[in-house]
Amino acid sequence: xxxxxxxxxxxxxxxxxxxxxxxxxxxxxxxxxxxxxxxxxxxxxxxxxxxxxxxxxxxxxxxxxxxxxxxxxxxxxxxxxxxxxxxxxxxxxxxxxxxxxxxxxxxxxxxxxxxxxxxxxxxxxxxxxxxxxxxxxxxxxxxxxxxxxxxxxxxxxxxxxxxxxxxxxxxxxxxxxxxxxxxxxxxxxxxxxxxxxxxxxxxxxxxxxxxxxxxxxxxxxxxxxxxxxxxxxxxxxxxxxxxxxxxxxxxxxxxxxxxxxxxx
Numbered sequence: 001x002x003x004x005x006x007x008x009x010x011x012x013x014x015x016x017x018x019x020x021x022x023x024x025x026x027x028x029x030x031x032x033x034x035x036x037x038x039x040x041x042x043x044x045x046x047x048x049x050x051x052x053x054x055x056x057x058x059x060x061x062x063x064x065x066x067x068x069x070x071x072x073x074x075x076x077x078x079x080x081x082x083x084x085x086x087x088x089x090x091x092x093x094x095x096x097x098x099x100x101x102x103x104x105x106x107x108x109x110x111x112x113x114x115x116x117x118x119x120x121x122x123x124x125x126x127x128x129x130x131x132x133x134x135x136x137x138x139x140x141x142x143x144x145x146x147x148x149x150x151x152x153x154x155x156x157x158x159x160x161x162x163x164x165x166x167x168x169x170x171x172x173x174x175x176x177x178x179x180x181x182x183x184x185x186x187x188x189x190x191x192x193x194x195x196x197x198x199x200x201x202x203x204x205x206x207x208x209x210x211x212x213x214x215x216x217x218x219x220x221x222x223x224x225x226x227x228x229x230x231x232x233x234x235x236x237x238x239x240x241x242x243x244x245x246x247x248x249x250x251x252x253x254x255x256x257x258x259x260x261x262x263x264x
Contacts, residue, residue, distance in 0.1 A: 019159035020237040021263070022061040023167040023230055024054040025200055027256035028070060028123035028222070030089040043251065050247035050258040055127050057260050058166050064129070065162030068097075069226045070120025070170035072141025075150050077157075082139070083114040083124045084122025095122065098137045099129040120170040120222070128168065138162070142225035144217070151225060155232030169230045170224020172254025181253025183220040192219055193248075193255040196227070200259035203243030205231035223257075230261075240264035 021219075032048055032049060034041040040172040072078075082097040083263035097117055121139050128137065138161055140154060160166055173193040176186035192215065199207035234241055240263065247258035 002009065004096075014076035015201060019165060020233050021063050021164050021166055022058050023169060023234065023261040024058040024132060025169045025171065025227070025230070025257055025259040025261075026051045026054060026124070026127060027254075027258070028120040028170040029172065029252070029254065029256065030086060030119065030123070031088060031192045032123060033093070033126055035091050035093050036086055036089050042118040043163055047247055047249070047251075047256055047258070051127055053260050054246065055131055055168065056210050058168060059133065059135075061166055061262070063135050063162070064164040064167035065138060065166075066133070066223055067133075067158055067165050067167050068121050068124040068128070068137060068139040068170070069140060069158075069167055069229055070116035070124055070223050071144060073143065074141060075143045075146045075154060075225075076140065078115075078121070078139045078141060080139075082117050084125040085119040086116075086122065088217065090211065093133050093248050094123045096128050097121070097125045097139060103130055103132060108208060120226070123190065124168050124170045135166075136162075140229075142229060144222075144225065145213075146225050148228075151228045152232050155229045155236060157238055158229070160232045167222075167230055167233065169226045171257075172221070173223060173250070173257060174219035174220050174221050175254045177250040177253040177255060181250075183253075186219055187217050188215065191256070192216075193219070193250070196223075196255070197245055197248045197257060199227075200257055200261075201243050203234070203241035204262075205235045205241075205259045209235075234261060237263075 174189040176183040176189040
């Protein structure tokens with residue numbers, strides 16, 4: 001399912017300065033990494049292609065810096081160096097953070113003793129490492145229970161981090177699609193994720209900011225906090241934004257979205 005639209009986030013407080021130049025939204029299932037999926041790697045090939053295209057589109061905007069943003073055990077910035085390790089998912093595979101300046105065609109090194117990234121940012125680092133990244137990369141994590149004030153503060157920090165930043169936002173939708181889903185079946189999952197899909201396609205920051213934390217927790221949504229930081233950053237940048245939703249599906253009972261936001 002795909003779509004695109006234009007949304008308005010509100011007036012900018014920054015005048016002619018554009019602190020946010022683009023954003024991409026991707027999910028973070030460990031099985032997006034072929035080495036972890038094994039024989040099932042082809043099942044997420046379409047998702048992998050969509051995510052690669054979104055990252056390439058983000059980098060084509062030539063930002064002065066990139067910010068990886070995903071869920072984690074606390075809310076705040078992660079100081080490099082760090083490593084995204086996939087050992088907990090059965091493969092001794094890791095990706096460094098910051099990612100290498102050129103694509104890691106020869107594979108990634110084994111796990112090091114550096115601090116480890118949460119899964120969301122490990123997948124984000126893995127996605128970036130598949131591309132030529134010419135800008136410095138920062139990373140921030142959002143706790144599942146982060147308050148609206150904490151999310152707003154982090155959104156403001158994104159603007160102060162780099163003068164022309166691009167966001168790579170990692171987050172999954174509801175994990176309650178069907179009886180085999182990680183969160184079992186919930187009749188509210190479909191409407192919730194359809195609303196997220198519309199908000200991403202329409203670049204509708206207000207709709208994302210309106211996502212209910214309690215309902216999101218009930219539906220085991222991992223992306224609510226990061227999406228709301230994106231929404232806050234886009235609203236602070238102001239102006240018209242164009243959204244393009246290039247993937248929306250729920251393999252394995254979990255909703256995944258790939259989208260890009262760019263100034264209209």
